[in-house]
Amino acid sequence: MLDLKMMQKNPDVVREALKKRNAKIDVQEFIDLDTRRKALIGEVEALKAEKNAVGPEIAKRKKAGEDASDLLKKMGEVSNRTKELDRELTDIQAAQKEWMMSVPNIPHESVPYGESEDDNPVLRTWGEVPTFDFTPKEHWELGTALGGLDFECAAKLTGSRFSVSFDWCARMERALAQLMLNTHTEQHGYTEVNPPTIVNRATMTGTGQLPKFEEDLFKLTDDREFYLIPTAEVPLTNIYAGEVIDEDALPIKFCAHTPCYRSEAGSYGKDTKGLIRQHQFYKVEMVNFAHPDHSYEALEAMTRSAERILELLELPYRTITLCTGDMGFGATKTYDIEVWLPGQNTYREISSCSNCEDFQGRRANIKFQPKDSKKKAFAHTLNGSGLAVGRCLVAVMENYQQADGSIVVPEALKPYMGGLEEIKP
Structure with a gap:
């Protein structure tokens, strides 16, 4: 606000x-x-x-x-x-x-003007886009053929835009999350949190999902106003709702691996196949409570933390700056990281890192006590995917596929996969 x-x-x-x-x-x-x-x-x-x-x-x-x-x-x-x-x-x-x-945040002066995603400038790229001497398949073809993904089973259990992972695929998804959590906690200074994935209306309002985006949420149908979280940003940011943080404690950095639930209202017909746009998916989320004087330094560091995961996995990516017309509701500045998907022959978003300045702090009443003032100030909050686990799984499958339909396990994942080197037909 x-x-x-x-x-x-x-x-x-x-x-x-x-x-x-x-x-x-x-x-x-x-x-x-x-x-x-x-x-x-x-x-x-x-x-x-x-x-x-x-x-x-x-x-x-x-x-x-x-x-x-x-x-x-x-x-x-x-x-x-x-x-x-x-x-x-x-x-x-x-x-x-x-x-x-109902009013979105004001863009930072450094954010480029633009009307849509077509106007987002590329900030940097990393890695070489792989070349194949065969036509690369999309992840749902690879995963289904190798017995790791079953969309028909998910449709029977729940409905469309859900999936079931088996065997190597379930293990690889878990391995990716472990790699992310270990990297962020051991190398980037984040504290791991296991928050509730059902929250109340006040919590959703604090981070800006309500009241404007209620149609995008899954609401529990009982007398209480409970919602399934669309991202761990929601509970993590609200940990300090209504509280005053000591200035010396800043920055406070949390990360969490949780399921996320989104109705994807208005996206029907887009990405109907595979894992790209599902109603339930898993994500490792980073949240930072920062001093206003240092929040933009924190944004750069958070974005680098997300990029580092892709570099460990040796997955080509590019980082873009969102223009004014493409930014999220609560953000003052956002970087999107897009990973290369050979099956689609394009880059797709895998992380979005934003500085919200005091926008969420005002909504959730998150303050800190400056040493040189008797007056309390609102903390700046940042959030970023570190990364979307399902989309990272997609990227690994497509970038490491072989001509015979097998998938090579990236070096960084082998310790988490029991030394397994290849997923074979």
Whole structure:
């Protein structure tokens, strides 16, 4: 959520930022609400001043035994009017907060302008795209032929856009997650967390999934407002919701391996085959609570942590900077990492690393206490995939495939696979 005082003082800054984001949000609506709010406050204060002025006169008349009924009647009218205005003011403030909750974050000045993903500049590339003397297959062909993936079984158990992994495939997915967690905790300074994967409405609101993106979520159908998490960013970030962190404790870096659940509303017809876009998938997520002075350094480090996993697996990738028109709701700046998939002959997203500055801190009330100030400040929060495990599995299968349909196990995974070197037909 944006700073209310900044919105009130600089609505044109927000209007311009929303224009760059292609967000169809009317800033004038906020201005009109705020103008009415100020008018109501002014009228309430005037009525209270009138009541305070008349009070002594009523007391004086009563003490002198004089009639004060006219003043008492007037004060009754003032009291009733004040209550009416207070109710309207409460409604106006609620509408203002609802408007604020629907507004995306303001892009950082370094973010390039653009209208869509087609305008995202490539920041860097790593590795050589492999060449084959045969036509490379897509991962679902390889996985099904080798008995590791079964989409028909998943459709029977649940429905479309789910999968079942068996034997080597299940083990490789587990191996990838272990490699990621071990690397992030042992080399990059993250603390591993095992959070709940069912959260309440307040937790979803704190990171920005609610109220705007409710249709993208899976909600449990009972009397309680519980949701399945779309990413571990949600519970990890809210660990410090409503709390004050010591400045010396920053940065605090968490990582977690969890299932993620997304309805993929509006994506029907896209990536209907395979593991690229499923309702349930696994991801290793990184979250960082950073000092505002160092959050952009933290973004660069987080992105490098994600890239390092691909380098260990020797998978070609490129890193792009998202333009203003393609950034997520809560981000001020985002890097996407895309891995090369030979079966599709293209790069596909495997990680997204974002700095949200104090946007989530305001929503979830996450503060820290600066040493040089008595006033608390909002912490900056960052999040990034480190990596999407299923998509990493896809990349390994497609990049390490052989002409006979077998898959070579990457060197970095062999210790986690019991020394297995190749998945054979």
